[in-house]
Amino acid sequence: MTEPAFRFDANLKWLFTELPFEERFDAAAAAGFEGVEYASPYDHEPAVLSKLLTDAGLTQVLINTPMGPPGSATRSGLACLPDAVAEFRDGVERGLEYATALNAAFLHVVGGLRPEGVSRDRAFARYVANIGWAAERARSAGVRLLLEAQNKRDAPRFILDTQEQAAAVAEAVGAETVGVLFDFYHAQIDEGDLITTLDRVRPWVSHLQIADPPSRHEPGTGEIGWPAIFAHLAATGYDGWIGCEYAPATTTVAGLGWMKEYTS
Numbered sequence: 542m543t544e545p546a547f548r549f550d551a552n553l554k555w556l557f558t559e560l561p562f563e564e565r566f567d568a569a570a571a572a573g574f575e576g577v578e579y580a581s582p583y584d585h586e587p588a589v590l591s592k593l594l595t596d597a598g599l600t601q602v603l604i605n606t607p608m609g610p611p612g613s614a615t616r617s618g619l620a621c622l623p624d625a626v627a628e629f630r631d632g633v634e635r636g637l638e639y640a641t642a643l644n645a646a647f648l649h650v651v652g653g654l655r656p657e658g659v660s661r662d663r664a665f666a667r668y669v670a671n672i673g674w675a676a677e678r679a680r681s682a683g684v685r686l687l688l689e690a691q692n693k694r695d696a697p698r699f700i701l702d703t704q705e706q707a708a709a710v711a712e713a714v715g716a717e718t719v720g721v722l723f724d725f726y727h728a729q730i731d732e733g734d735l736i737t738t739l740d741r742v743r744p745w746v747s748h749l750q751i752a753d754p755p756s757r758h759e760p761g762t763g764e765i766g767w768p769a770i771f772a773h774l775a776a777t778g779y780d781g782w783i784g785c786e787y788a789p790a791t792t793t794v795a796g797l798g799w800m801k802e803y804t805s
């Protein structure tokens with residue numbers, strides 16, 4: 542059976558980092574990508590980013606809400622932080638402004654690390670309230686919000702542990718505006734049984750990201766059985782974007798061989 546072509550987008554925080562940020566757009570297009578995503582557009586004016594996209598003929602698929610610098614308490618987002626509500630809301634407004642200007646379908650609202658001394662119940666209640674507030678704002682902006690569970694090895698204390706929690710929050714606040722970002726890398730590390738894990742939350746899934754554990758390199762370098770995963774996605778009609786959020790094992794272009802059999 543011939544596999545249908547999937548739509549992969551290049552995460553420019555992870556791919557083409559051999560080049561300055563501004564040059565990664567043309568490199569992604571030259572490598573055959575039709576879309577890009579990256580966590581943080583905020584160091585650049587939206588008009589500058591729009592021109593880079595247009596010149597390269599690329600679609601902006603996703604951006605994240607603002608996160609703090611590496612090592613800070615807000616490095617994995619602000620959504621669950623009880624004492625940062627105003628900052629969270631400002632970040633959502635900023636994210637929506639950029640998503641709208643760039644025509645990005647998705648704004649990933651990054652969950653955050655539960656602060657020391659704050660109970661899980663309190664952080665989770667704040668998280669759900671914040672996502673509910675953000676969903677109202679996103680509804681009028683016409684942007685879809687995404688929620689992602691991250692693995693405990695890389696992000697201990699991250700507010701969302703499982704795909705099912707992410708789906709439950711999306712359902713509670715309004716699945717017409719909020720969906721799940723299912724990242725195979727995180728899901729494999731903490732949950733495994735990937736096809737069943739995905740199918741359990743599939744009605745809420747709006748976007749996929751891929752990387753192969755344990756090293757988070759490209760598909761085929763680690764422990765995930767990608768042929769079975771892609772065959773399942775094809776058989777069940779997945780037609781959304783698939784974000785390549787991995788650190789190339791050598792160089793980006795040398796590591797793109799895996800994609801060929803899924804794009805032609």
Ligand SMILES: O=C(O)C(=O)[C@H](O)CO
Pocket residue numbers: 580605649651689691724727750786
């Ligand atoms: O870490 C991840 O998997 C993500 O998708 C976050 O957006 C990090 O930027």
Ligand SMILES: [Mg+2]
Pocket residue numbers: 689724750786
């Ligand atoms: Mg991810």
